[in-house]
Amino acid sequence: MKIRRPRRPRQFRVADSAQQIVGGFLLAGPFVVTEEVWILAGSMSAIQAVLTVCVVSAIGYGALYTADTTRDPDVEQEVAGVPVRFISLLLVSFGSVLILALLFNAPTAFLDDVETRSAVTWITFKAVSVGSVFSIVGAATADSVFSK
Template identity: 75%
Template sequence: MKFRRPNRFRLADSAQQIVGGFLLAGPFVVTEEVWVLAADMTIFHALATICVVAGIGYAALYKADTTRDIDVEQEIAGVPARFISLLCVSFGSVLILAMLFDAPDTFLDIEPLSVEGLRITFNAISVGSVFSIVGAATADTIFSK
Protein backbone atom coordinates (compact mmCIF):
# COMPACT_ATOMS: atom_id res chain seq x y z
CA MET A 1 0.00 0.00 0.00
CA LYS A 2 1.39 3.36 -1.01
CA PHE A 3 1.16 6.18 1.53
CA ARG A 4 -0.17 9.39 0.03
CA ARG A 5 0.64 12.67 1.68
CA PRO A 6 -2.39 14.87 2.48
CA ASN A 7 -3.03 17.74 0.09
CA ARG A 8 -2.03 20.91 1.85
CA PHE A 9 -4.85 23.42 2.15
CA ARG A 10 -3.44 26.88 1.51
CA LEU A 11 -4.56 30.44 2.18
CA ALA A 12 -4.82 30.86 -1.60
CA ASP A 13 -7.51 28.15 -1.62
CA SER A 14 -9.60 30.13 0.86
CA ALA A 15 -9.02 33.31 -1.14
CA GLN A 16 -10.41 31.62 -4.24
CA GLN A 17 -13.44 30.46 -2.31
CA ILE A 18 -13.99 33.96 -0.91
CA VAL A 19 -14.01 35.52 -4.38
CA GLY A 20 -16.59 33.01 -5.63
CA GLY A 21 -18.66 33.15 -2.45
CA PHE A 22 -18.95 36.93 -2.41
CA LEU A 23 -19.61 37.05 -6.15
CA LEU A 24 -22.80 35.01 -5.94
CA ALA A 25 -23.89 36.10 -2.44
CA GLY A 26 -24.29 39.79 -3.23
CA PRO A 27 -27.41 39.74 -5.38
CA PHE A 28 -29.31 37.61 -2.87
CA VAL A 29 -28.45 39.71 0.17
CA VAL A 30 -30.04 42.80 -1.35
CA THR A 31 -33.15 41.13 -2.78
CA GLU A 32 -36.31 41.88 -0.84
CA GLU A 33 -37.91 38.59 -1.88
CA VAL A 34 -35.22 36.67 0.03
CA TRP A 35 -36.07 38.59 3.20
CA VAL A 36 -39.81 38.07 2.72
CA LEU A 37 -39.20 34.36 2.19
CA ALA A 38 -36.96 34.26 5.28
CA ALA A 39 -39.68 35.84 7.41
CA ASP A 40 -42.02 32.94 6.62
CA MET A 41 -39.44 30.18 7.14
CA THR A 42 -39.42 28.09 10.30
CA ILE A 43 -36.27 26.85 12.02
CA PHE A 44 -36.87 23.51 10.30
CA HIS A 45 -36.72 25.21 6.90
CA ALA A 46 -33.51 27.02 7.83
CA LEU A 47 -31.83 23.85 9.13
CA ALA A 48 -32.93 21.90 6.05
CA THR A 49 -31.51 24.69 3.88
CA ILE A 50 -28.21 24.49 5.77
CA CYS A 51 -28.12 20.74 5.08
CA VAL A 52 -28.71 21.46 1.39
CA VAL A 53 -25.84 23.98 1.44
CA ALA A 54 -23.52 21.39 3.00
CA GLY A 55 -24.65 18.76 0.50
CA ILE A 56 -24.06 21.07 -2.46
CA GLY A 57 -20.63 22.00 -1.16
CA TYR A 58 -19.59 18.41 -0.54
CA ALA A 59 -20.87 17.26 -3.91
CA ALA A 60 -19.17 20.12 -5.74
CA LEU A 61 -15.82 19.52 -4.04
CA TYR A 62 -15.65 15.74 -3.92
CA LYS A 63 -18.17 14.28 -6.36
CA ALA A 64 -18.30 16.67 -9.32
CA ASP A 65 -14.53 17.16 -9.32
CA THR A 66 -13.24 13.65 -9.98
CA THR A 67 -9.61 14.76 -9.71
CA ARG A 68 -9.89 15.59 -6.00
CA ASP A 69 -9.41 12.70 -3.57
CA ILE A 70 -11.09 13.21 -0.20
CA ASP A 71 -8.85 10.54 1.33
CA VAL A 72 -5.75 12.70 0.91
CA GLU A 73 -7.25 16.03 1.97
CA GLN A 74 -5.87 17.81 5.02
CA GLU A 75 -8.34 17.32 7.89
CA ILE A 76 -9.48 19.14 11.00
CA ALA A 77 -11.16 16.80 13.51
CA GLY A 78 -11.76 14.28 10.72
CA VAL A 79 -13.43 16.77 8.37
CA PRO A 80 -11.59 18.04 5.27
CA ALA A 81 -10.20 21.53 5.89
CA ARG A 82 -11.25 22.58 2.38
CA PHE A 83 -14.88 21.66 3.16
CA ILE A 84 -14.84 23.51 6.49
CA SER A 85 -13.41 26.57 4.77
CA LEU A 86 -16.06 26.33 2.06
CA LEU A 87 -18.89 26.32 4.60
CA CYS A 88 -17.37 29.22 6.56
CA VAL A 89 -16.93 31.23 3.38
CA SER A 90 -20.43 30.57 2.09
CA PHE A 91 -22.22 31.53 5.31
CA GLY A 92 -19.67 34.19 6.24
CA SER A 93 -19.82 36.03 2.93
CA VAL A 94 -23.61 36.33 3.14
CA LEU A 95 -23.42 37.50 6.76
CA ILE A 96 -20.71 40.06 6.03
CA LEU A 97 -22.54 41.49 3.02
CA ALA A 98 -25.83 41.60 4.92
CA MET A 99 -24.17 43.62 7.67
CA LEU A 100 -22.19 45.87 5.31
CA PHE A 101 -25.29 46.70 3.28
CA ASP A 102 -27.43 47.03 6.44
CA ALA A 103 -29.90 44.58 4.89
CA PRO A 104 -31.65 43.54 8.13
CA ASP A 105 -32.44 47.16 9.00
CA THR A 106 -33.53 47.86 5.43
CA PHE A 107 -35.76 44.85 4.86
CA LEU A 108 -37.15 44.14 8.33
CA ASP A 109 -40.11 46.07 9.70
CA ILE A 110 -39.01 45.11 13.22
CA GLU A 111 -35.92 45.70 15.33
CA PRO A 112 -33.10 43.74 13.63
CA LEU A 113 -31.56 42.76 16.98
CA SER A 114 -34.80 41.40 18.41
CA VAL A 115 -35.23 37.65 18.63
CA GLU A 116 -37.56 37.74 15.61
CA GLY A 117 -35.17 39.98 13.66
CA LEU A 118 -32.25 37.66 14.36
CA ARG A 119 -34.37 34.64 13.36
CA ILE A 120 -35.26 36.21 10.02
CA THR A 121 -31.66 37.27 9.42
CA PHE A 122 -30.47 33.72 10.18
CA ASN A 123 -33.01 32.38 7.70
CA ALA A 124 -32.00 34.90 5.03
CA ILE A 125 -28.34 33.95 5.49
CA SER A 126 -29.22 30.28 5.04
CA VAL A 127 -31.04 31.10 1.77
CA GLY A 128 -28.23 33.29 0.43
CA SER A 129 -25.68 30.60 1.29
CA VAL A 130 -27.28 28.20 -1.21
CA PHE A 131 -25.99 30.45 -3.97
CA SER A 132 -22.80 31.54 -2.26
CA ILE A 133 -21.58 27.97 -1.85
CA VAL A 134 -22.01 27.34 -5.58
CA GLY A 135 -19.75 30.31 -6.34
CA ALA A 136 -17.21 29.39 -3.68
CA ALA A 137 -16.99 25.73 -4.72
CA THR A 138 -16.79 26.63 -8.39
CA ALA A 139 -13.97 29.11 -7.84
CA ASP A 140 -12.14 26.61 -5.63
CA THR A 141 -12.44 23.87 -8.24
CA ILE A 142 -11.54 26.01 -11.25
CA PHE A 143 -8.54 27.78 -9.74
CA SER A 144 -7.05 24.94 -7.68
CA LYS A 145 -5.83 23.03 -10.71
Protein backbone atom coordinates in the same frame (compact mmCIF):
# COMPACT_ATOMS: atom_id res chain seq x y z
CA MET B 1 -6.27 -3.17 -13.31
CA LYS B 2 -7.21 -0.17 -11.23
CA ILE B 3 -6.78 3.25 -12.77
CA ARG B 4 -5.48 5.78 -10.32
CA ARG B 5 -7.10 9.13 -10.47
CA PRO B 6 -4.82 12.15 -10.14
CA ARG B 7 -4.75 13.71 -6.72
CA ARG B 8 -4.28 17.29 -5.74
CA PRO B 9 -1.83 18.32 -3.05
CA ARG B 10 -2.83 17.54 0.52
CA GLN B 11 -2.07 21.04 1.63
CA PHE B 12 -4.87 23.54 1.84
CA ARG B 13 -3.42 26.93 1.01
CA VAL B 14 -4.49 30.48 1.76
CA ALA B 15 -4.90 30.96 -2.00
CA ASP B 16 -7.62 28.30 -1.94
CA SER B 17 -9.60 30.31 0.61
CA ALA B 18 -9.05 33.47 -1.41
CA GLN B 19 -10.52 31.77 -4.48
CA GLN B 20 -13.51 30.59 -2.45
CA ILE B 21 -14.04 34.09 -1.07
CA VAL B 22 -14.13 35.63 -4.54
CA GLY B 23 -16.66 33.09 -5.77
CA GLY B 24 -18.73 33.25 -2.59
CA PHE B 25 -19.02 37.04 -2.58
CA LEU B 26 -19.68 37.15 -6.31
CA LEU B 27 -22.85 35.09 -6.10
CA ALA B 28 -23.95 36.21 -2.62
CA GLY B 29 -24.36 39.90 -3.39
CA PRO B 30 -27.52 39.87 -5.48
CA PHE B 31 -29.41 37.74 -2.95
CA VAL B 32 -28.52 39.81 0.10
CA VAL B 33 -30.13 42.94 -1.30
CA THR B 34 -33.28 41.30 -2.65
CA GLU B 35 -36.40 41.95 -0.59
CA GLU B 36 -37.97 38.68 -1.70
CA VAL B 37 -35.21 36.72 0.06
CA TRP B 38 -35.94 38.52 3.33
CA ILE B 39 -39.70 37.98 2.96
CA LEU B 40 -39.08 34.31 2.22
CA ALA B 41 -36.78 34.04 5.25
CA GLY B 42 -39.43 35.61 7.45
CA SER B 43 -41.93 32.94 6.44
CA MET B 44 -39.57 29.97 6.85
CA SER B 45 -39.91 27.60 9.81
CA ALA B 46 -37.01 26.38 11.92
CA ILE B 47 -36.98 23.00 10.19
CA GLN B 48 -36.85 24.68 6.79
CA ALA B 49 -33.87 26.75 7.92
CA VAL B 50 -32.05 23.66 9.19
CA LEU B 51 -32.83 21.76 6.00
CA THR B 52 -31.55 24.69 3.95
CA VAL B 53 -28.25 24.54 5.85
CA CYS B 54 -28.13 20.79 5.10
CA VAL B 55 -28.77 21.46 1.40
CA VAL B 56 -25.97 24.05 1.36
CA SER B 57 -23.61 21.52 2.94
CA ALA B 58 -24.61 18.80 0.49
CA ILE B 59 -24.13 21.11 -2.50
CA GLY B 60 -20.72 22.15 -1.23
CA TYR B 61 -19.53 18.63 -0.53
CA GLY B 62 -20.86 17.40 -3.85
CA ALA B 63 -19.24 20.23 -5.76
CA LEU B 64 -15.87 19.69 -4.09
CA TYR B 65 -15.63 15.92 -4.03
CA THR B 66 -18.17 14.46 -6.46
CA ALA B 67 -18.23 16.89 -9.36
CA ASP B 68 -14.44 17.35 -9.23
CA THR B 69 -13.09 13.83 -9.65
CA THR B 70 -9.46 14.89 -9.16
CA ARG B 71 -10.09 15.74 -5.51
CA ASP B 72 -10.19 13.06 -2.82
CA PRO B 73 -11.44 13.97 0.69
CA ASP B 74 -9.53 11.05 2.19
CA VAL B 75 -6.13 12.55 1.36
CA GLU B 76 -6.85 16.15 2.39
CA GLN B 77 -6.04 17.78 5.69
CA GLU B 78 -8.78 17.22 8.24
CA VAL B 79 -10.13 18.66 11.47
CA ALA B 80 -12.15 16.13 13.48
CA GLY B 81 -12.53 14.00 10.36
CA VAL B 82 -13.87 16.84 8.18
CA PRO B 83 -11.70 18.11 5.30
CA VAL B 84 -10.33 21.61 5.94
CA ARG B 85 -11.26 22.64 2.41
CA PHE B 86 -14.91 21.79 3.09
CA ILE B 87 -14.88 23.66 6.42
CA SER B 88 -13.41 26.68 4.68
CA LEU B 89 -16.04 26.45 1.95
CA LEU B 90 -18.87 26.48 4.49
CA LEU B 91 -17.35 29.37 6.45
CA VAL B 92 -16.86 31.38 3.26
CA SER B 93 -20.36 30.66 1.98
CA PHE B 94 -22.24 31.58 5.14
CA GLY B 95 -19.73 34.27 6.11
CA SER B 96 -19.82 36.12 2.80
CA VAL B 97 -23.62 36.36 2.89
CA LEU B 98 -23.61 37.49 6.51
CA ILE B 99 -20.87 40.08 5.94
CA LEU B 100 -22.68 41.55 2.94
CA ALA B 101 -26.00 41.57 4.79
CA LEU B 102 -24.49 43.50 7.69
CA LEU B 103 -22.38 45.74 5.45
CA PHE B 104 -25.43 46.75 3.41
CA ASN B 105 -27.56 47.03 6.57
CA ALA B 106 -30.06 44.62 5.04
CA PRO B 107 -31.65 43.41 8.31
CA THR B 108 -32.59 46.96 9.26
CA ALA B 109 -33.69 47.86 5.75
CA PHE B 110 -35.88 44.81 5.19
CA LEU B 111 -36.98 43.99 8.73
CA ASP B 112 -38.01 47.41 10.02
CA ASP B 113 -41.41 46.08 11.12
CA VAL B 114 -39.94 43.25 13.22
CA GLU B 115 -40.22 44.15 16.87
CA THR B 116 -37.61 42.13 18.77
CA ARG B 117 -33.89 41.80 18.28
CA SER B 118 -34.08 38.02 18.60
CA ALA B 119 -36.64 37.89 15.78
CA VAL B 120 -34.38 40.03 13.56
CA THR B 121 -31.45 37.74 14.36
CA TRP B 122 -33.46 34.61 13.58
CA ILE B 123 -34.78 35.97 10.27
CA THR B 124 -31.27 37.13 9.38
CA PHE B 125 -29.99 33.60 10.01
CA LYS B 126 -32.66 32.21 7.70
CA ALA B 127 -31.91 34.81 5.01
CA VAL B 128 -28.21 33.96 5.25
CA SER B 129 -29.04 30.28 4.81
CA VAL B 130 -31.04 31.07 1.66
CA GLY B 131 -28.29 33.28 0.23
CA SER B 132 -25.70 30.62 1.02
CA VAL B 133 -27.35 28.20 -1.40
CA PHE B 134 -26.05 30.42 -4.18
CA SER B 135 -22.87 31.55 -2.48
CA ILE B 136 -21.61 28.00 -2.01
CA VAL B 137 -22.00 27.32 -5.73
CA GLY B 138 -19.79 30.30 -6.52
CA ALA B 139 -17.24 29.44 -3.85
CA ALA B 140 -16.97 25.77 -4.83
CA THR B 141 -16.80 26.60 -8.53
CA ALA B 142 -14.01 29.12 -8.01
CA ASP B 143 -12.12 26.68 -5.82
CA SER B 144 -12.40 23.87 -8.37
CA VAL B 145 -11.70 25.97 -11.46
CA PHE B 146 -8.72 27.91 -10.12
CA SER B 147 -6.99 25.32 -7.92
CA LYS B 148 -4.00 23.55 -9.37
